[in-house]
Amino acid sequence: MEQRHLGRTGLRVSRLGLGTMTWSRDTDAHDATEQLRDFTDAGGTLVDTSASYADGGAEELLGELLDDVVPRDEVVLCTKAGIRRTSTGGVVDASRGGLLASLDGSLRRLRTDHVDLWLVQTPDPRTPLDETVSALRLAVTSGRARYVGLSNHAGWQVARAASLLEGEVGLTAVEAEYSLLQRGIERxxxxxxxxxxxxxxxxxxxxRGVLTGKYRRTIPADSRAASPHLAGFVEPYLARASATIVEAVATAATGLERTPLEVALAWVQGRGVASAVVGARTATQLRASIAAQDLVLPDELRRALDEVSAPTLGYPERF
Known part of the structure; x- marks a missing residue:
């Protein structure tokens, strides 16, 4: 599997990343073991998790599997902080104290002394960005993280954080939702x-699984859209506005004699991203994404998908 440099750093990640959002909740230890083994056997290196996934359960499961399934130093381990669990639910907390405490907890659960990439999962409107960035700087200088970045932040926040970290530490990555159904980050x-x-x-x-075409006719009983804790995650993309794009992907897949999943994934991986992180629930689903790594979309087809999914742009992006 192709390895790509992450920004202007020397850190290299596989063009396909393994997401673990469902681990320990919808994905048990057996399936997680299969996923990790299949992924690394295919040359995958980037494994993405978070302190908030299953309230730390995903990190715990991943920590149990590292070394047993694959040596720790053969994966690029990425985790995230910034959502703190309380008795009333999750609370956004990107304060210096909150972030560093979360990182220490992640290291214990992952059974490692450092992560390769540490991200702030979401903006915290109650904490100055300067304070949040100070935690990123300390994570690197203390050796607990090799590289740092942001997730789900706006363009101005990415630019400000990069400015504050310029020099010794640097901002390495920004992780964001990106697909034919969500192209907002292009603005x-x-x-x-x-x-x-x-x-x-x-x-x-x-x-969110919609581009695989599984929801074109109905909602499968074993799908995320039918899950009590994930239905709200999928529902926004089941609206009529998404149908045209989903059908265009399905039509392209038929013409190429590939699957809609393969077409949708190839489109993202051809848009200049370092890695596309897939959060498969089962090992079978992950294998489908691994099988897509040889697909390069024809230019004419790519342009057609670009057009049908084009995000709305206006002032000031276009003046």
Whole structure:
């Protein structure tokens, strides 16, 4: 599997990343073991998790599997912080104390003394960005993280953080949702990342599963859209506005004699991202994404998909 540099750093990640959002909740230890083994056997290196996934359960499961399934130093381990669990639910907390405490907890669960990439999962409107960035700086200088970045932040926040970290530490990556059904980062986040040499990681490149075509006729009983805790995650992309794009992907797949999943994933991986992170629930689903790595979309087909899914742009992006 192709390895790509993350921004202007020496860190290299596989063009397909393994997401673990469902681990320990919808994905048990057996399936997680199969996923990790199949992924690394195919040359995959980037494994993406978070302190908030299954309230730390995903990190715990991953920590149990590292070394047993694959040596720790053969994966690029990425985790995220910034959502703190309380008795009333998750609370956004990107304060210096909150972030560093979360990182220490992640290291314990992952059974390692450092992560390769540490990201702030979401903006915190109650904490100054300068304070949030100070935690990123300390994570690197203390050796707990090799590289740092942001996730789900706006373009101006990416630019400000990169400015504050310029020099010894640097901002390495921005992780954001990106697919044919969600191209919002093209307005400001991607241009900022390109200008500043920050790598882009795309999460949910399959449009939360909708671009696979599984929901074209009905909602399968074993799908995320039928799950009590994930139905709200999928529902926004089941609206009529998405149908035209989903049908275009299905038509392209038929013409290429490939699957809609393969077409949707190839589109994202051809958009200049360092890696597309897929969060498969089962090993079978992950194998489908691994099988897509040989597909390069014809230029004419890519342009057609670009057109049918084009995001709305206006002032000030276009003046």
């Amino acid at each position: 400001e986040v991607v241009p900022a990342a390109v200008a500043l040499g920050v790598g882009v990681l795309a999460w949910s490149p399959l449009g």
